[in-house]
Amino acid sequence: MTDFFSRIGRSTLGTLARLGRASVFLWHALVGLPGLILRPGLVVAQIYSIGVLSLIIIVVSGTFVGAVLALQGYNTLVNFGAQDSLGVLVALSLLRELGPVVTALLFAGRAGSALTAEIGLMKTTEQLSSMEMMAVDPMRRVVAPRLLAGFISMPLLAAIFSFLGIMGAYVVGVGALGLDEGPFWGQMQSAVDFRDDVMNGVIKSLVFGFVASWIAVYEGFDAEPTSEGVSRATTRTVVHTSLAVLGLDFVLTALMFG
């Protein structure tokens, strides 16, 4: 019986300690951010590996998510004779939910795991300690640029995702299913509000970008310096990021649209 409670206590304390370490870690990384103004090259290189290299999967999945949404939506809406609202349906679902959330989930799989593995391996091969030996702060040199790059890349990726999704829906809806072009755009334009829908989606993706890159760099930095530890940290990044994104999405939606 005591064993049972001690196990609960240990895991609770462990979680709290990790949360605390992650917060202290975040603070140190944020302190390192202003120094990046002098060395923008570090951030540009990270935006390349985080943002540009994620483009292909974002472009492909965005287009196809929009196309599938248009097909499914059309089949249901046509029963009510409301197929003209297809544009509204697709645009609102992409801008408010699917764009930010699916982008964040793909980001966790494509970029987050790579970040964790990279930093974890740096730790395992003692590159981070050698940096400290040379009086180079790994927080400023390694962690801060990656955090900032993730924060910058996510909203851009989400915007590209939503835009291409709507284009995919346009191709399917107007091109293949023979909807009229006028109501497709017209109803979309009168139903979608810039501040309520577009900006809230951007805010969501900013939050997701921050959380996803925070988790990724923290897990890498906190990984056990063994090959097994790095692999476990990578898995944890993807799982924790996905859970955090889905949970936060509910909270944000409740705050914005509730």
Added chain:
Amino acid sequence: MNIARSVEIWVGLFVAAGFAAMLGLAMHVSNIPLFQTVDGYDVQLRFNNIGGLRERAPVTMSGVQIGRVKAIELDPRSFDAVVTVTIRRDFNEIPEDTGASIYTSGLLGEQYIALDPGGLDFFLEDGDEITLTQSALVLERLIGRFLTSMGDGGDDD
């Protein structure tokens, strides 16, 4: 530490594409209210019932959009709905005896205001009021009237 030029170019393209997508979403998908202040004049319309009309609903004439609903208020004395619409400056020769009605686009679509031009030589100006209006068709009332008339018909048999 020199990063390769191609990396810089790719990042530049990526950021530009991201902002272009955002701009596309702002201009093409939503009707951004910040930059879309219609240059025009305000006219007030009085309706008995506006149904489900909302702000920023289109105002059309012969099916062509010429303005938007700016504000909806209730006259506290007459209990009329006072709808302020902004009509684009290019359409400044709309006769004063123009009528207005509220229609629904499609069976369950958005409601909009349609103007039917009159024949006078005096034109609407900023602050004018149109009283020749026809209220929105509220589905429940219509069904209610239909049911009552059906009941009456049944009594005759």
